[in-house]
Amino acid sequence: MTEVKTTFIKDMEFVAMTTSGNKIVMDTLKENGAGATPMELLLAALTGCTGMDIVSILKKMKLEFTKFEIVVQGERAEEHPKIYKKIRLIYKLYGDLPPDKVIHAIDLSIDKYCSVSNMLKSVTEITYEYKIYYPPSSVHLKNR
Amino acid sequence: MTEVKTTFIKDMEFVAMTTSGNKIVMDTLKENGAGATPMELLLAALTGCTGMDIVSILKKMKLEFTKFEIVVQGERAEEHPKIYKKIRLIYKLYGDLPPDKVIHAIDLSIDKYCSVSNMLKSVTEITYEYKIYYPPSSVHLKNR
Numbered sequence: 058m059t060e061v062k063t064t065f066i067k068d069m070e071f072v073a074m075t076t077s078g079n080k081i082v083m084d085t086l087k088e089n090g091a092g093a094t095p096m097e098l099l100l101a102a103l104t105g106c107t108g109m110d111i112v113s114i115l116k117k118m119k120l121e122f123t124k125f126e127i128v129v130q131g132e133r134a135e136e137h138p139k140i141y142k143k144i145r146l147i148y149k150l151y152g153d154l155p156p157d158k159v160i161h162a163i164d165l166s167i168d169k170y171c172s173v174s175n176m177l178k179s180v181t182e183i184t185y186e187y188k189i190y191y192p193p194s195s196v197h198l199k200n201r
Numbered sequence: 202m203t204e205v206k207t208t209f210i211k212d213m214e215f216v217a218m219t220t221s222g223n224k225i226v227m228d229t230l231k232e233n234g235a236g237a238t239p240m241e242l243l244l245a246a247l248t249g250c251t252g253m254d255i256v257s258i259l260k261k262m263k264l265e266f267t268k269f270e271i272v273v274q275g276e277r278a279e280e281h282p283k284i285y286k287k288i289r290l291i292y293k294l295y296g297d298l299p300p301d302k303v304i305h306a307i308d309l310s311i312d313k314y315c316s317v318s319n320m321l322k323s324v325t326e327i328t329y330e331y332k333i334y335y336p337p338s339s340v341h342l343k344n345r
Contacts, residue, residue: 058276
């Protein structure tokens, strides 16, 4: 069982303490807010989840990269509840990586292993693109 | 649009940077892990989301509390994708709060306002209980 304990601090600020002993400060989106918003955390969780899968899958494929970034963009509903209607993931990989292997790794994560994407995909449309930077001067692009 | 940029650091460690300028470190669950796990972040996001709603609703009801904590427990599937099959929220409120108003505030959050619960509830069973500590020596309990 995973457990998180969250305490109200002041105004709209909350601090969560995780089972792993990590502290997450949350606040609303405002100037000088104390922490990330809950909906930002959701996107961060998605990138961490799929990112860890892909690192693990590429390692099994014996493929190496020098840098790996994921940008995620969420488009929210205008009415309550303001859920993400669409989520776009942009995977940026730096290294000599065959595009078909990268696509396979991403699909395995999004469709099978990543708990976060698999909890969100029934209510939101998750799409992705990837960019492979190799050699450093060129870029391979692909959308799904 | 909400955007988060996440960078691979090493091993399974990632750092997310949110639109609000906050940094979230993520890692797998292990001794000396560098940050929270993505699935812990998901639970933290849920508590922050429903917590902020409830603070806001109680304020509109002109009800005051001295302390407010939320414990959340998630039970994961045994097979991939290891989504949360059940999520249990325990709201702990300290103050002279009428139970019916507290129930109304929680229900409004979970069912209508909280974007996170409304993204998760179609794939996971979300239940809650609340505890009102007032006067400090007694506790009112209720399950939904």
